[in-house]
Amino acid sequence: MPVDLRGAMRTALDVDAPQLQFERICERAAWRLRSLERRRSRRMVSAAALVALLAVFAGGHRSVTYDPTVAVAPAPAPSPLAT
């Protein structure tokens, strides 16, 4: 026998919702926005820290000194192109 599921669902859900608390909803929304903002700030701080680390790392390599013979050696000529 076919069942009127639409009717059954409407019957089941024909209930009164609790009193709407708009202020409470706004508080939750504000908390959510603050938490998103905090997360975004943390991400930016992490990105800035990574950039700083990379800069320190690159700076450290800039101070590497090579053997003088290597430093004054002429750059090798490019190899001729094969035709």
Next chain:
Amino acid sequence: MGGMTWEAHERTIDAARAGEGAALEALISVIWQRAYRIALSILRHPMAAEDAAQEACARVVAAIGGLRSSAAFGVWFYRLVVREALRIERRAPAQEPLDPDALASASPLTDALVRLDIFRALGVLPARQRAVVALHYYADLNSREIAEILGMPEGTVRYDLSLARRRLESLLAAHRPRALREELFDAG
């Protein structure tokens, strides 16, 4: 009523998107009952359903400014409600169906035991199928819209719906009292 035409609320949605506080409050009062009932069908617990509905409405308040158009509101809103309800269900699945005295209804047609019967039948289904059933039979959405809301293929929605329908039909047919059977079942 289950079905809702969002076109009727287009101006309110647009004004809320533009940041008008009064429009936002009006919009929340329009969607509140719907959010609660959809969440209730998935969670089967009034307090959990209220929590899910509040969180979904809070997300609407927090993010409606970024909504691309008022036409996208319906799917977006249902997605927020269903996702929140499924998240709560995963965290603490309801052990017992709801207490009939915990729900208030002004309708003389329904009594608490009828509702309990239907919610018990719903409780046999997995949470995702409960969501599919609520979105189809209560919110009047088609399988394409439900697929978009739940982020799954349309074929899976149709399969879930067919499984849920067969399951609910057999459960309700077996357990419903006679007077209610006559009310809910087709005579032919």
